[in-house]
Amino acid sequence: MKRVLIGATAVLVLVVAIVLVRTALVAAPPPLAVSAPPIGINSMDVARHLAAAIRFKTISYGNSAHEAEKNAQLDALRNWMEQTYPAFHRVATREIIGKSLLFTWKGKDAHAKPILLMAHMDVVPVVPGTAKDWSHDPFSGDIADGFVWGRGAIDDKGCLIALLDAAERLAESGFTPERTIMFAFGQDEEVGGSEGNANMAKVLAARHVHFAWVLDEGGAILNEPFPGVQQPVAFIAVAEKGYLTLQLVAHGTGGHSSRPTSDLAIARLSDAVRKVVDHPFASSIDDVQREQFSTLAPYMPFFQRMILANLWLTGPIVSNMLEKNPETAAMMHTTIAPTMISGGIKDNVLPPQATATINFRLHQRDTIESVIEHVRKAIDDPRVDVRALTETQSEASKVSDLHDGNGAFIVHAVRESFNGIPVAPTVTTGATDSRHYMAIADDVYRLDPFHMDPDDMSRIHGTNERLAISDIGPAVGFYMRLMQTAK
Numbered sequence: 001m002k003r004v005l006i007g008a009t010a011v012l013v014l015v016v017a018i019v020l021v022r023t024a025l026v027a028a029p030p031p032l033a034v035s036a037p038p039i040g041i042n043s044m045d046v047a048r049h050l051a052a053a054i055r056f057k058t059i060s061y062g063n064s065a066h067e068a069e070k071n072a073q074l075d076a077l078r079n080w081m082e083q084t085y086p087a088f089h090r091v092a093t094r095e096i097i098g099k100s101l102l103f104t105w106k107g108k109d110a111h112a113k114p115i116l117l118m119a120h121m122d123v124v125p126v127v128p129g130t131a132k133d134w135s136h137d138p139f140s141g142d143i144a145d146g147f148v149w150g151r152g153a154i155d156d157k158g159c160l161i162a163l164l165d166a167a168e169r170l171a172e173s174g175f176t177p178e179r180t181i182m183f184a185f186g187q188d189e190e191v192g193g194s195e196g197n198a199n200m201a202k203v204l205a206a207r208h209v210h211f212a213w214v215l216d217e218g219g220a221i222l223n224e225p226f227p228g229v230q231q232p233v234a235f236i237a238v239a240e241k242g243y244l245t246l247q248l249v250a251h252g253t254g255g256h257s258s259r260p261t262s263d264l265a266i267a268r269l270s271d272a273v274r275k276v277v278d279h280p281f282a283s284s285i286d287d288v289q290r291e292q293f294s295t296l297a298p299y300m301p302f303f304q305r306m307i308l309a310n311l312w313l314t315g316p317i318v319s320n321m322l323e324k325n326p327e328t329a330a331m332m333h334t335t336i337a338p339t340m341i342s343g344g345i346k347d348n349v350l351p352p353q354a355t356a357t358i359n360f361r362l363h364q365r366d367t368i369e370s371v372i373e374h375v376r377k378a379i380d381d382p383r384v385d386v387r388a389l390t391e392t393q394s395e396a397s398k399v400s401d402l403h404d405g406n407g408a409f410i411v412h413a414v415r416e417s418f419n420g421i422p423v424a425p426t427v428t429t430g431a432t433d434s435r436h437y438m439a440i441a442d443d444v445y446r447l448d449p450f451h452m453d454p455d456d457m458s459r460i461h462g463t464n465e466r467l468a469i470s471d472i473g474p475a476v477g478f479y480m481r482l483m484q485t486a487k
C-alpha cells in the first residue's frame with residue numbers, strides 16, 4: 001500500500017513538473033519590434049469616400065427582390081468610383097461582369113502569378129423595424145464622433161474604399177506593381193455571389209489565370225480577443241467552413257383527420273429532424289485552433305496560459321468549455337441548424353408529405369457527401385427523402401498556411417502595418433466570396449484590417465454599423481504595403 005502511494009505521488013509530481021515547465025516555456029511574449037513607420041494617410045479624406053460609398057443603396061434583398069433599384073445603385077457607385085479614383089482607372093483595366101467589377105493592374109514580372117484583392121459592393125438590408133434604433137440614418141454616411149456611420153461601413157465598403165484609396169495613391173505616385181494585381185468587387189456576396197464572383201472566377205479559370213494568393217474579408221483585429229488578453233490580435237482566416245442545405249421530405253398517408261392512420265408525415269418528419277439533431281458530427285480542437293492557442297498563450301494570465309500550454313492534459317476541459325459557447329463550438333465541428341418546416345394546408349386534412357430544411361456548416365473534416373451519408377444513416381427511414389440544395393452548397397475550404405511563403409508574407413505585412421501585433425489563424429464560420437476562387441489560387445486569406453471591440457461584431461448585419469476613422473488610414477496603409485511588397 002505504501003509503495004502504491006509513493007508511486008502515485010511520484011506520478012503526480014512528474015505531471016505537475018511537466019505542466020509547469022510547459023507553461024514556463026511559453027512565458028515570454030515574442031517581441032513586437034517589426035513595426036515599420038506608418039504610411040502617412042489623411043484618414044479624413046478616406047472617411048469622406050467611405051461616407052459617399054455608403055450612400056449608394058446597393059442592397060441585396062435576396063430572391064432578386066428590388067433588382068432594378070439595386071442595379072441602378074451599383075451603376076451609380078461604379079461611376080462614382082471612376083470619378084473618384086481616376087489614376088487607378090488609368091493604370092488598371094476594368095471589366096464589367098454582370099454588375100461586378102474586375103480590375104487588372106499589370107505587373108512588371110509577367111511570369112509571376114498574379115494576386116487577387118477582394119471586397120464586395122453589396123450590403124445587407126436594414127432589418128425591418130430597426131431603422132429607428134440607428135443613431136444615424138443607415139444610408140446617411142454621417143461622419144460623427146470619430147466614426148463613419150452606416151450599413152456597409154465595415155461589411156464591406158470599408159475594405160472596398162481602403163483598397164481603392166490605396167491603389168489610387170500608388171497609381172498617382174507612378175508606382176507599378178511587381179506582380180500583376182487583380183481586384184474583384186462583387187455585386188451579390190450577401191446572397192451567395194452566384195452572379196458576381198462565381199462568374200468572374202469562371203471567366204478567369206477559362207483564361208487559365210492562377211493566383212498566388214487571394215485576400216478577402218473575413219478575419220479582423222480583435223481588441224479583446226480572449227478574457228484576460230489586453231493585447232489586440234489580428235485573426236487571419238486561413239479557411240472557411242462549407243455550406244450545405246438539406247431538405248427532408250417525409251411521406252405519409254393523407255386523408256381526413258377524423259380517421260388518422262399511424263402513417264403520419266408530420267410525425268415522421270419531426271422524428272427525422274430530432275434524429276439528425278441527436279446525431280452531432282465529430283468535434284474536437286483542430287490544428288488551426290491549436291495554433292491559435294499557441295499564439296495567444298503568451299499574452300494570457302498564468303492560469304489560462306497553463307491550461308493552453310498543456311492541452312495534452314487539459315484538452316478535454318478546454319473542448320468542453322469551447323463547446324458551451326455557440327461561437328467557439330461552431331469552430332470545432334459541422335453544425336446542424338433546422339431552419340424551416342412546412343406541411344399541411346388545413347387543420348382537418350392529413351398531409352401526404354411534410355418538409356423540413358436543415359442548414360449545415362461543414363468543418364474541414366467533413367465533406368458534402370459524408371454529411372449527406374451521416375444524415376441518411378441517422379434518419380434510417382426509407383419514407384424520408386433527403387435532398388440537397390445544390391445551387392448553394394460548397395465544400396469546406398482548404399486550409400492555407402501562415403508560416404511559409406504567401407502566409408508569412410501577409411503576416412509580415414500585418415505586423416508592419418499594425419504596430420507589430422501578434423497574428424493568429426482562425427476559420428470563418430460564414431461563407432465569403434473568396435470560396436469561388438479556391439480552385440484557381442494557391443492560398444486564400446481573409447482579413448478585415450480594422451480593430452473591433454466585442455460589441456462591434458453585432459453591428460455587422462445589425463444596428464449602428466460604423467467604422468472608426470482612426471482605423472481607416474492604417475487599413476489603407478496595409479493595402480498599400482501589400483501592393484508595394486508583393487514580389
Ligand SMILES: [Zn+2]
Pocket residue numbers: 120155156189217
Ligand atoms: Zn461581407
